[in-house]
Amino acid sequence: MSPRVYGIFYTFVVSAIFVAMLAFLNAATRNRIIENEEIRLQTSILIAVGVLHPDDLPQRDMISSIFSESIRTIQYSEGNIYLSENNQEKVIAFLVSSPGLWGTITAVVAINESYDRLAGIEFYEHSETPGLGGRIDELDFKNQFKGLLISEDPEARISVVRFEEDVSKERSSIAAITGATRTSESIQELINRAINSVLPVIAEVLGDNNGG
Secondary structure, eight states, rough: OOHHHHHHHHHHHHHHHHHHHHHHHHHHHHHHHHHHHHHHHHHHHHHHTOOOOOSSSOGGGGHHHHHHEEEEEEEETTTTEEEEETTTTTEEEEEEEEOOOEEEEEEEEEEEETTBBBEEEEEEEEOOOTTTTTGGGHHHHEEEETTTTTOSSSSSEEEEEEEEEGOOOGGGGEETTTTOOOHHHHHHHHHHIIIIHHHHHHHHHHHHHHTT
Protein backbone atom coordinates (compact mmCIF):
# COMPACT_ATOMS: atom_id res chain seq x y z
CA MET A 1 0.00 0.00 0.00
CA SER A 2 1.46 3.31 -1.07
CA PRO A 3 1.91 6.08 1.52
CA ARG A 4 -0.77 8.14 -0.22
CA VAL A 5 -3.33 5.34 -0.20
CA TYR A 6 -2.40 4.50 3.39
CA GLY A 7 -2.95 8.15 4.38
CA ILE A 8 -6.37 8.21 2.76
CA PHE A 9 -7.33 4.90 4.37
CA TYR A 10 -6.08 6.04 7.80
CA THR A 11 -8.02 9.32 7.55
CA PHE A 12 -11.17 7.42 6.53
CA VAL A 13 -10.90 4.97 9.45
CA VAL A 14 -10.23 7.71 12.02
CA SER A 15 -13.12 9.79 10.67
CA ALA A 16 -15.46 6.79 10.78
CA ILE A 17 -14.51 6.11 14.40
CA PHE A 18 -15.14 9.74 15.40
CA VAL A 19 -18.49 9.78 13.57
CA ALA A 20 -19.53 6.59 15.37
CA MET A 21 -18.48 8.01 18.73
CA LEU A 22 -20.38 11.26 18.11
CA ALA A 23 -23.48 9.32 17.05
CA PHE A 24 -23.30 7.23 20.22
CA LEU A 25 -22.84 10.28 22.44
CA ASN A 26 -25.65 12.11 20.67
CA ALA A 27 -28.05 9.20 21.20
CA ALA A 28 -27.09 8.88 24.85
CA THR A 29 -27.41 12.62 25.41
CA ARG A 30 -30.73 12.82 23.57
CA ASN A 31 -32.23 10.10 25.75
CA ARG A 32 -31.01 11.84 28.88
CA ILE A 33 -32.42 15.17 27.69
CA ILE A 34 -35.81 13.57 26.99
CA GLU A 35 -35.80 11.93 30.42
CA ASN A 36 -34.86 15.20 32.15
CA GLU A 37 -37.59 17.11 30.31
CA GLU A 38 -40.17 14.50 31.26
CA ILE A 39 -39.21 14.67 34.94
CA ARG A 40 -39.22 18.48 34.82
CA LEU A 41 -42.73 18.48 33.35
CA GLN A 42 -43.94 15.93 35.88
CA THR A 43 -42.51 18.05 38.68
CA SER A 44 -44.25 21.17 37.35
CA ILE A 45 -47.59 19.35 37.17
CA LEU A 46 -47.24 17.92 40.67
CA ILE A 47 -46.46 21.38 42.06
CA ALA A 48 -49.33 23.04 40.17
CA VAL A 49 -51.95 20.59 41.49
CA GLY A 50 -50.57 20.77 45.03
CA VAL A 51 -49.11 17.28 45.40
CA LEU A 52 -45.56 18.63 45.80
CA HIS A 53 -44.23 21.83 47.31
CA PRO A 54 -41.33 23.55 45.50
CA ASP A 55 -39.42 23.99 48.77
CA ASP A 56 -39.67 20.31 49.70
CA LEU A 57 -39.10 18.27 46.55
CA PRO A 58 -38.27 14.55 46.77
CA GLN A 59 -35.25 12.98 45.15
CA ARG A 60 -35.25 13.07 41.38
CA ASP A 61 -35.63 9.31 40.97
CA MET A 62 -38.88 9.38 42.99
CA ILE A 63 -40.70 11.92 40.81
CA SER A 64 -41.97 9.49 38.18
CA SER A 65 -43.42 7.06 40.73
CA ILE A 66 -45.14 9.89 42.62
CA PHE A 67 -46.53 11.17 39.33
CA SER A 68 -47.86 7.72 38.38
CA GLU A 69 -49.54 7.32 41.76
CA SER A 70 -51.01 10.83 41.89
CA ILE A 71 -51.87 11.83 38.33
CA ARG A 72 -54.17 10.33 35.71
CA THR A 73 -53.31 11.42 32.18
CA ILE A 74 -55.94 11.73 29.45
CA GLN A 75 -54.84 12.44 25.90
CA TYR A 76 -56.88 14.67 23.62
CA SER A 77 -56.38 16.37 20.26
CA GLU A 78 -54.46 19.34 21.69
CA GLY A 79 -52.26 17.50 24.20
CA ASN A 80 -52.77 15.99 27.63
CA ILE A 81 -55.10 16.58 30.56
CA TYR A 82 -53.74 15.79 34.01
CA LEU A 83 -56.19 14.80 36.74
CA SER A 84 -55.33 14.75 40.42
CA GLU A 85 -57.38 13.96 43.50
CA ASN A 86 -55.32 15.45 46.31
CA ASN A 87 -56.94 15.28 49.75
CA GLN A 88 -60.23 14.28 48.05
CA GLU A 89 -60.21 17.48 45.98
CA LYS A 90 -60.18 16.90 42.24
CA VAL A 91 -57.91 19.19 40.26
CA ILE A 92 -57.59 19.46 36.47
CA ALA A 93 -54.28 20.62 34.99
CA PHE A 94 -53.10 21.35 31.49
CA LEU A 95 -50.38 23.20 29.59
CA VAL A 96 -51.05 26.64 28.14
CA SER A 97 -48.71 28.88 26.12
CA SER A 98 -48.92 32.60 25.42
CA PRO A 99 -46.48 35.29 24.19
CA GLY A 100 -44.31 36.94 26.83
CA LEU A 101 -41.89 39.86 26.57
CA TRP A 102 -38.95 37.90 25.10
CA GLY A 103 -40.55 34.65 24.05
CA THR A 104 -43.30 32.18 24.75
CA ILE A 105 -44.45 31.58 28.32
CA THR A 106 -45.67 28.04 28.92
CA ALA A 107 -47.41 27.24 32.19
CA VAL A 108 -49.17 24.35 33.87
CA VAL A 109 -52.54 25.77 34.88
CA ALA A 110 -54.55 23.88 37.51
CA ILE A 111 -58.29 24.42 38.05
CA ASN A 112 -60.79 22.96 40.50
CA GLU A 113 -63.44 20.53 39.29
CA SER A 114 -66.13 23.24 39.38
CA TYR A 115 -64.12 25.28 36.87
CA ASP A 116 -64.62 28.43 38.93
CA ARG A 117 -61.28 28.76 40.76
CA LEU A 118 -57.64 28.30 39.93
CA ALA A 119 -55.92 25.66 42.04
CA GLY A 120 -52.38 26.63 41.15
CA ILE A 121 -49.91 27.52 38.44
CA GLU A 122 -46.35 26.54 37.61
CA PHE A 123 -44.33 28.20 34.88
CA TYR A 124 -42.73 25.45 32.84
CA GLU A 125 -40.84 27.51 30.26
CA HIS A 126 -40.19 31.21 29.70
CA SER A 127 -37.50 33.69 28.67
CA GLU A 128 -38.50 36.61 30.87
CA THR A 129 -35.83 38.94 32.25
CA PRO A 130 -34.18 37.64 35.47
CA GLY A 131 -34.99 39.91 38.40
CA LEU A 132 -37.95 41.46 36.55
CA GLY A 133 -40.40 39.34 34.57
CA GLY A 134 -38.46 36.26 35.63
CA ARG A 135 -39.91 36.77 39.10
CA ILE A 136 -43.00 34.89 37.94
CA ASP A 137 -41.09 31.86 39.25
CA GLU A 138 -41.12 33.24 42.80
CA LEU A 139 -43.35 31.42 45.26
CA ASP A 140 -45.03 34.60 46.49
CA PHE A 141 -46.20 35.39 42.99
CA LYS A 142 -47.42 31.88 42.18
CA ASN A 143 -49.21 31.47 45.53
CA GLN A 144 -51.58 34.26 44.50
CA PHE A 145 -53.23 31.89 42.02
CA LYS A 146 -54.22 29.27 44.60
CA GLY A 147 -57.95 29.54 45.18
CA LEU A 148 -58.22 32.57 42.90
CA LEU A 149 -61.80 33.09 41.70
CA ILE A 150 -62.11 33.03 37.91
CA SER A 151 -63.97 36.11 36.70
CA GLU A 152 -66.95 35.77 34.37
CA ASP A 153 -65.49 38.56 32.23
CA PRO A 154 -63.93 36.84 29.19
CA GLU A 155 -61.66 39.83 28.63
CA ALA A 156 -60.18 39.59 32.12
CA ARG A 157 -60.56 36.17 33.72
CA ILE A 158 -58.08 37.51 36.27
CA SER A 159 -56.88 41.06 36.83
CA VAL A 160 -53.25 41.99 37.43
CA VAL A 161 -53.32 45.12 39.59
CA ARG A 162 -50.65 47.59 40.70
CA PHE A 163 -51.84 48.40 44.20
CA GLU A 164 -51.85 45.95 47.10
CA GLU A 165 -55.22 47.15 48.37
CA ASP A 166 -56.80 46.03 45.07
CA VAL A 167 -55.54 42.44 45.44
CA SER A 168 -58.34 40.01 46.27
CA LYS A 169 -58.91 36.35 45.46
CA GLU A 170 -62.66 36.97 45.50
CA ARG A 171 -62.28 39.81 42.97
CA SER A 172 -60.03 37.69 40.77
CA SER A 173 -57.09 40.05 41.17
CA ILE A 174 -53.40 39.47 41.83
CA ALA A 175 -50.47 41.85 42.36
CA ALA A 176 -48.42 42.72 39.30
CA ILE A 177 -44.66 42.30 39.30
CA THR A 178 -43.01 45.65 39.93
CA GLY A 179 -41.07 46.80 36.88
CA ALA A 180 -42.44 44.00 34.67
CA THR A 181 -45.66 45.40 33.25
CA ARG A 182 -45.50 43.48 29.97
CA THR A 183 -44.87 40.16 31.71
CA SER A 184 -47.74 40.82 34.13
CA GLU A 185 -50.04 41.54 31.19
CA SER A 186 -48.82 38.36 29.50
CA ILE A 187 -49.87 36.28 32.50
CA GLN A 188 -53.35 37.79 32.35
CA GLU A 189 -53.49 36.94 28.64
CA LEU A 190 -52.27 33.41 29.36
CA ILE A 191 -55.05 32.82 31.90
CA ASN A 192 -57.61 34.30 29.50
CA ARG A 193 -56.48 31.81 26.87
CA ALA A 194 -56.56 28.95 29.38
CA ILE A 195 -60.16 29.68 30.41
CA ASN A 196 -61.63 30.94 27.15
CA SER A 197 -59.98 28.64 24.61
CA VAL A 198 -58.50 25.56 26.27
CA LEU A 199 -60.81 24.81 29.19
CA PRO A 200 -64.06 24.46 27.15
CA VAL A 201 -62.40 21.79 25.00
CA ILE A 202 -61.08 20.01 28.07
CA ALA A 203 -64.49 20.14 29.78
CA GLU A 204 -66.02 18.51 26.71
CA VAL A 205 -63.33 15.83 26.64
CA LEU A 206 -63.80 15.06 30.32
CA GLY A 207 -67.55 14.93 29.87
CA ASP A 208 -67.15 12.38 27.09
CA ASN A 209 -64.52 10.50 29.10
CA ASN A 210 -66.89 10.23 32.07
CA GLY A 211 -69.78 9.18 29.89
CA GLY A 212 -71.45 12.61 30.15
